[in-house]
Amino acid sequence: MSFLEVAGICVEEAGKSVLNDISFTQQEFQNIAITGETGSGKSTLLKTIAGLVQPTAGQVRFENRRVIGPVDKLVPGHPGITYLSQHFELPHSLRVEQVLRYANTLTDEGADMLYDICRVTHLLPRKTNQLSGGERQRIAMARLLSTSPKLLLLDEPFSNLDTAHKDVLKSVIRDIGEELDITCTLISHDPHDTLSWADEILVLKAGQLVQVGTPEQVYRHPVDEYTAALFGSYNRLSSVSTRNFSQLLGLNPDGKNILVRPERLKLVADGNKALSGVVNSTGFFGSFYEVEVQLQDDVVKIRTTERHYQKGDKVHVSLSPEDVWFV
Ligand SMILES: Nc1ncnc2c1ncn2[C@@H]1O[C@H](COP(=O)(O)OP(=O)(O)OP(=O)(O)O)[C@@H](O)[C@H]1O
Numbered sequence: 629m630s631f632l633e634v635a636g637i638c639v640e641e642a643g644k645s646v647l648n649d650i651s652f653t654q655q656e657f658q659n660i661a662i663t664g665e666t667g668s669g670k671s672t673l674l675k676t677i678a679g680l681v682q683p684t685a686g687q688v689r690f691e692n693r694r695v696i697g698p699v700d701k702l703v704p705g706h707p708g709i710t711y712l713s714q715h716f717e718l719p720h721s722l723r724v725e726q727v728l729r730y731a732n733t734l735t736d737e738g739a740d741m742l743y744d745i746c747r748v749t750h751l752l753p754r755k756t757n758q759l760s761g762g763e764r765q766r767i768a769m770a771r772l773l774s775t776s777p778k779l780l781l782l783d784e785p786f787s788n789l790d791t792a793h794k795d796v797l798k799s800v801i802r803d804i805g806e807e808l809d810i811t812c813t814l815i816s817h818d819p820h821d822t823l824s825w826a827d828e829i830l831v832l833k834a835g836q837l838v839q840v841g842t843p844e845q846v847y848r849h850p851v852d853e854y855t856a857a858l859f860g861s862y863n864r865l866s867s868v869s870t871r872n873f874s875q876l877l878g879l880n881p882d883g884k885n886i887l888v889r890p891e892r893l894k895l896v897a898d899g900n901k902a903l904s905g906v907v908n909s910t911g912f913f914g915s916f917y918e919v920e921v922q923l924q925d926d927v928v929k930i931r932t933t934e935r936h937y938q939k940g941d942k943v944h945v946s947l948s949p950e951d952v953w954f955v
């Protein structure tokens with residue numbers, strides 16, 4: 629039995645297909661991240677799992693019970709699932725401890741532990757209009773978690789947060805899983821938020837699930853350029869560069885093109901097993917330099933920690949067979 633089973637979900641809004649035949653399962657304590665471009669259906673999928681959107685086909689089952697949609701039930705959803713919207717609201721001009729006390733179903737000890745985990749204990753005496761965005765979000769989360777759900781659905785929890793608040797929230801989400809035994813699914817379009825956290829990543833494109841895989845799979849072996857672009861910079865080599873590298877490495881491109889991340893291309897001294905090129909430009913990005921190199925009929929981006937490359941330098945570009953991926 630799966631913890632969560634999403635089977636053949638279709639959703640239509642205003643006569644338009646928003647989700648098309650989405651199926652996947654989630655095990656307890658498995659971190660799932662959902663990503664995709666704006667309008668691809670991420671929020672609609674999370675709301676459907678929470679029972680807030682009625683699917684036109686398919687069903688969501690949680691711990692083997694059907695999650696009921698808004699058409700079938702006055703209070704839709706499932707008591708074990710809670711959803712934090714991007715646009716959550718806190719009651720105005722109440723103290724945080726009042727907001728939390730009204731929602732709380734835990735013992736005093738349990739509530740204290742939850743507030744510590746959510747890093748909101750020091751905010752309890754404050755009024756809700758005296759909080760930063762990150763603090764408001766952690767309070768909204770503590771309020772939802774005080775009803776003891778088993779699955780927490782977070783819609784873009786990191787958007788609009790600065791790095792410091794983001795880091796605190798990441799620790800909170802990790803501790804919620806480890807100390808409260810709550811499984812989490814979240815939406816983010818930032819690979820920095822998803823790659824290091826998720827056990828599995830779901831990629832949505834125009835309402836379709838185009839790839840489900842581990843962070844390594846979606847990053848290294850994306851099904852298409854759309855998916856590659858969601859996880860950072862990449863090079864899709866021209867047919868000529870693909871053929872030249874394939875000949876050097878003894879590979880068969882089979883009509884496809886090489887897709888390679890900029891950090892997997894190497895600038896090497898030996899031109900034997902490499903393609904020749906000329907440096908077009910270099911840029912400084914803090915922990916690395918990005919060098920643009922003109923190959924025979926292609927410009928590629930290469931990441932290096934070496935700072936000495938300059939426009940006009942003649943260079944050699946190499947690629948290991950294990951870093952080659954054809955799309
Ligand atoms: N209630 C609705 N009525 C009409 N269209 C809707 C409704 N809800 C969603 N849509 C449409 O469905 C598509 C998917 O929306 P959704 O909010 O799920 O995307 P998203 O991937 O979460 O986008 P974003 O990253 O911008 O939040 C969009 O084209 C949106 O305009």
